[in-house]
Amino acid sequence: MEKTLRPFSNGKKIKLDQIIGDSDTVERLIDMGFHPGIEIEVINKMVNGGPYILRIQSGFIALREEEVACLKVVGL
Amino acid sequence: MNSQVVALVGSPNSGKTTLFNWLTNRKYKTVNYPGATVDYAVAHIAPQWGSDIEIIDTPGIYSLSPKSEDEEVTYRVLFHSASWGSIQTVVVVVDGTQMARHLTLVSQLLACGFKVVVALTMSDLIRKAGQEIDVQLLSRELACPVVLIDGLLGGGVQDLVKTIDTSIKSFAQIESQSESVPAIKPFFEDQQSHFEFLQKMEALSARVLIDKTLAKDKNQTLLQRTRQVDRWALHPILGLGFFILIMSFLFTAIFFIASPFMDAIDSLFLVLAAAVVSVGTEGSLLSDFVGNGIVSSFGAVLVFVPQIFILFLLLGFLESTGYLARAATLIDKPFSHFGLSGRSFVPIMSGFACAVPAIMATRNISSKRDRFITMMVIPLMTCSARLPVYSLLLAFLLRGRPAWQAGVSLALLYVGGLFVGALVAQFLHRFVKKGKNSFFMMELPLYRRPRLSVVLDSAWTKTLGYVKRAGPPIFIFALLVWVGTTFPNYKADNEQVKLETSYAGQLGRTIEPVFTPMGVDWRVGVSLISAFAAREVFASSLAVIFNVTAEDDTSLQAGLLDSMREAKDARGAPIFTTGSVIGLLIFVMVALQCTSTTAMVIRETGKVSWALIQLIAFNLLAYIMAVGAFRLWS
Ligand SMILES: Nc1nc2c(ncn2[C@@H]2O[C@H](COP(=O)(O)OP(=O)(O)OP(=O)(O)O)[C@@H](O)[C@H]2O)c(=O)[nH]1
Ligand SMILES: [Mg+2]
Numbered sequence: 001m002e003k004t005l006r007p008f009s010n011g012k013k014i015k016l017d018q019i020i021g022d023s024d025t026v027e028r029l030i031d032m033g034f035h036p037g038i039e040i041e042v043i044n045k046m047v048n049g050g051p052y053i054l055r056i057q058s059g060f061i062a063l064r065e066e067e068v069a070c071l072k073v074v075g076l
Numbered sequence: 077m078n079s080q081v082v083a084l085v086g087s088p089n090s091g092k093t094t095l096f097n098w099l100t101n102r103k104y105k106t107v108n109y110p111g112a113t114v115d116y117a118v119a120h121i122a123p124q125w126g127s128d129i130e131i132i133d134t135p136g137i138y139s140l141s142p143k144s145e146d147e148e149v150t151y152r153v154l155f156h157s158a159s160w161g162s163i164q165t166v167v168v169v170v171d172g173t174q175m176a177r178h179l180t181l182v183s184q185l186l187a188c189g190f191k192v193v194v195a196l197t198m199s200d201l202i203r204k205a206g207q208e209i210d211v212q213l214l215s216r217e218l219a220c221p222v223v224l225i226d227g228l229l230g231g232g233v234q235d236l237v238k239t240i241d242t243s244i245k246s247f248a249q250i251e252s253q254s255e256s257v258p259a260i261k262p263f264f265e266d267q268q269s270h271f272e273f274l275q276k277m278e279a280l281s282a283r284v285l286i287d288k289t290l291a292k293d294k295n296q297t298l299l300q301r302t303r304q305v306d307r308w309a310l311h312p313i314l315g316l317g318f319f320i321l322i323m324s325f326l327f328t329a330i331f332f333i334a335s336p337f338m339d340a341i342d343s344l345f346l347v348l349a350a351a352v353v354s355v356g357t358e359g360s361l362l363s364d365f366v367g368n369g370i371v372s373s374f375g376a377v378l379v380f381v382p383q384i385f386i387l388f389l390l391l392g393f394l395e396s397t398g399y400l401a402r403a404a405t406l407i408d409k410p411f412s413h414f415g416l417s418g419r420s421f422v423p424i425m426s427g428f429a430c431a432v433p434a435i436m437a438t439r440n441i442s443s444k445r446d447r448f449i450t451m452m453v454i455p456l457m458t459c460s461a462r463l464p465v466y467s468l469l470l471a472f473l474l475r476g477r478p479a480w481q482a483g484v485s486l487a488l489l490y491v492g493g494l495f496v497g498a499l500v501a502q503f504l505h506r507f508v509k510k511g512k513n514s515f516f517m518m519e520l521p522l523y524r525r526p527r528l529s530v531v532l533d534s535a536w537t538k539t540l541g542y543v544k545r546a547g548p549p550i551f552i553f554a555l556l557v558w559v560g561t562t563f564p565n566y567k568a569d570n571e572q573v574k575l576e577t578s579y580a581g582q583l584g585r586t587i588e589p590v591f592t593p594m595g596v597d598w599r600v601g602v603s604l605i606s607a608f609a610a611r612e613v614f615a616s617s618l619a620v621i622f623n624v625t626a627e628d629d630t631s632l633q634a635g636l637l638d639s640m641r642e643a644k645d646a647r648g649a650p651i652f653t654t655g656s657v658i659g660l661l662i663f664v665m666v667a668l669q670c671t672s673t674t675a676m677v678i679r680e681t682g683k684v685s686w687a688l689i690q691l692i693a694f695n696l697l698a699y700i701m702a703v704g705a706f707r708l709w710s
Contacts (some may be wrong), residue, residue: 001701020489024143024515025142025332025515027139027141028143028515028517029517030267030270030271030274031138031139032138032177032517032519033176033177033178033273033274035270035275036271037275038274038278043303043306043310044156044306044310044311044312045312046310046312046315046405046406046409047312048409048436049409050312050405050406050408050409051405051408051409051418051516051518053310053405055299056177057174057176057177057278057295058108058174058176058295058298058299059174059177059518059519060171060299060302060306060519060520060522061517061518061520062401062404062418062516062517062518062519062520063406063516063517064408064515064516064517065277067515067516067517072192075303
């Protein structure tokens with residue numbers, strides 16, 4: 001089942017399955033190093049629908065909710 | 077023949093400008109924030125490296141499809157040959173700690189036909205984390221030379237220069253005839269092959285990183301400190317609190333730290349003024365000009381230079397820690413209610429130093445609309461040129477009161493600028509139509525300990541730059557205003573008569589009706605108008621017009637404050653009252669008295685109309701608010 005990162009709590013590590021959404025956003029997410037199969041760690045979520053802080057490899061990246069929504073993961 | 081041109085290209089915050097500074101002995105701004113450089117810079121390599129090439133620094137890019145104005149700049153440097161001819165050799169600057177994600181650019185540029193040399197920066201950080209890089213393996217796999225760089229100490233730069241030279245020579249042999257620009261190839265046929273490539277690069281970077289710490293996760297040691305700090309700095313709730321705390325500290329500290337240094341400079345000018353008076357013969361025009369024109373006008377502004385230095389210093393500290401990207405993240409949601417984005421934060425923040433580079437910094441904002449709104453509000457931020465004016469007026473208003481009141485009032489003025497900015501942004505947010513969706517996507521760099529020597533050096537350079545920029549207008553207006561207020565009736569035995577009958581006095585009377593509603597007379601009006609040359613000139617012109625002779629005062633500033641206190645208008649009422657001074661503070665807070673800002677807005681929006689609307693609207697608003705404030709307080 002496809003899921004977004006929303007239900008995952010801080011500290012969780014999830015494998016990215018697909019990147020789907022607005023083409024510019026998807027392109028830029030790939031530029032930043034996102035690709036299917038990569039492990040994403042959820043570091044923090046700001047309150048009030050603020051950005052998520054994620055880690056891929058050795059990089060911390062802040063993404064808005066709608067940007068995070070492009071990242072589909074496989075639910076367990 | 078021109079020497080060969082080599083471009084430094086790479087992901088944001090990978091250390092391009094740091095490397096550029098090493099190569100060319102320049103002092104361009106380096107910031108621990110992705111998106112610090114927004115324009116290219118060209119310079120000849122410094123003689124000590126024993127080469128003869130031109131180096132270009134470029135804004136950071138993530139790929140060869142630009143998504144914001146600063147990335148466009150790099151794209152144009154690479155693919156549209158400009159005055160320096162086409163670029164054939166590119167140094168791809170890769171952050172060694174982020175190799176896994178940033179190596180793709182190397183292959184993309186190779187595929188475009190560039191001769192590529194990879195500079196792997198942050199080698200010091202990698203070593204500190206107990207890791208090592210197999211440079212030979214990496215070089216073999218990427219099919220181009222790789223050089224390790226330590227951006228802190230300049231290690232590896234000589235190696236890099238040699239490698240570039242070799243690379244240029246071999247290139248000249250192979251393709252001596254063709255001067256063509258490398259072609260832009262679509263690099264990946266489909267997304268799938270792109271993904272596979274990314275995986276390959278990840279695997280490669282894992283192979284070349286030799287870990288000596290025996291930790292399970294290779295990244296653990298490297299990321300440890302950043303994780304610890306971010307637990308608090310990016311805490312979902314406390315994070316915003318820390319942010320506000322840090323900002324408030326910044327702007328109140330300017331006042332308190334600078335105070336003793338300001339007193340020192342003030343005394344220095346007092347000695348200087350006394351010396352001038354004692355040397356000149358009583359009543360000679362020259363000693364009057366030097367004493368009342370030059371010394372007092374420069375004194376009125378230079379007294380505040382310590383504040384400006386402290387501002388640059390504290391901003392520099394904050395910039396080099398890596399906190400700015402976090403602040404941008406924290407503020408992204410709140411800013412979205414005003415049509416701004418987290419990416420507007422750094423430009424707005426640099427607006428506290430000066431609006432001109434700040435407006436340029438908006439190139440980093442991908443959405444045109446966000447960028448436009450940000451440009452419109454930046455001039456409302458309290459720039460360093462406003463600082464002397466605020467401080468002088470606050471010193472007058474709060475004389476004899478406890479020092480903390482002035483500090484708090486200064487902070488309030490900063491907040492006031494932000495508040496008006498928020499209103500303007502909100503207004504534009506309602507009326508400017510929505511454009512293409514924007515993205516935030518911010519890389520949060522690893523925290524680094526600021527290096528005191530670097531931060532001090534850069535604050536000092538900027539302060540000197542400030543003085544050099546403000547110097548000429550202060551001098552010119554000191555001359556103009558002194559001549560204007562001294563002639564034709566310079567022999568008059570009464571200072572009052574001399575001033576009233578002077579050229580400036582006559583001219584001043586015609587413009588006085590405009591300033592009467594603000595509660596001030598023509599003398600302040602002339603100062604306000606001269607401030608359009610540079611905001612600081614307001615303070616220096618006041619000093620000249622109110623004829624500060626510091627002979628019997630304890631300090632030059634005290635002399636100016638005394639003269640202001642005694643100043644009366646034609647009907648004998650005091651000019652500088654609580655109401656009129658608050659009005660003036662508000663006027664300076666809102667007014668756009670800066671031609672360079674307007675010129676920059678024209679350049680960056682590409683339209684004269686918006687810059688003019690901004691100019692007129694802000695000055696009108698400033699005037700109305702000042703009049704309102706005066707009414708309210710009297
Ligand atoms: N420890 C360490 N820090 C470095 C090194 N190179 C650069 N830095 C720091 O990394 C930060 C970014 O460096 P810059 O030279 O501004 O990076 P840039 O590539 O020009 O960044 P943009 O202009 O934003 O694309 C600054 O804080 C530098 O002091 C290095 O080799 N080692
Ligand atoms: Mg740079």
